[in-house]
Amino acid sequence: MSDEARPPRTAVVIPAAGRGVRLGPGAPKALRALNGTPMLIHAVRAMAASRAVSLVVVVAPPDGAAEVKHLLDDHALPERTDYVVVPGGDTRQESVHLGLQALPEGITTVLVHDAARPLVPVDTVDAVIEAVRDGAVAVVPALPVADTVKEVEPAEKPGDPEQVVATPVRARLRAVQTPQGFDHDTLVNAHATIALTGEGATDDAGMVERLGAPVVVVPGHEEAFKVTRPLDLVLAEAVLARRRANDGF
8 A cells, every 4th residue: 555545543652751850759740640540641541532543652661661551551541542651761852762663654643742731632632633634744732922031041050140131022932832743754753863962852843843844833722731840730630620510521
């Protein structure tokens, strides 16, 4: 079967190997409970809610792949979607790369999603997939920036005053979210080309940009925020409570 005749297939890679130190000591961030269920499970369900998603690859902490596999097995997930757990690496970039290596042949679109964004609506997921299938090689959901942003010269010591060097035009700025969507071959090429140095890349679309390939933005959603700090957990619980009240979720 030629490439043109193959039906499009979408897979999601969820890097969940990080420790999440800003949420304090304890379990890795992706395994923290949100409304009694680990954030990772919420994130997997959010991706699998899209009927276009046929596979979700969870990249687990290197020493926690078995635990994460048991976690997925213990929670109800949509049966039309396949789930695979692979051990991750020391950085997000390395973990995404390992997730890409686990994809079977025939995957045409790849989404990369933060496990710490557990509440992204399915409409956002579908919009990203649709944009890739319409021809974009890299797609990022994003929101306009509400606050004025200052570029500063970082202080040598935390807490010291920092010198402002520029004020970017806010209308040209966007706060990016996930899932980020990619043509499969473009993302694989980016990971094969961009050197893994230091902490690695924290944004896959940025890697594609460095290849010189175009990246486009689609509207994000306010509920696709990243749960990073304790206050974010409070907000996420409130969103879930509202969903239960409105939708019986």
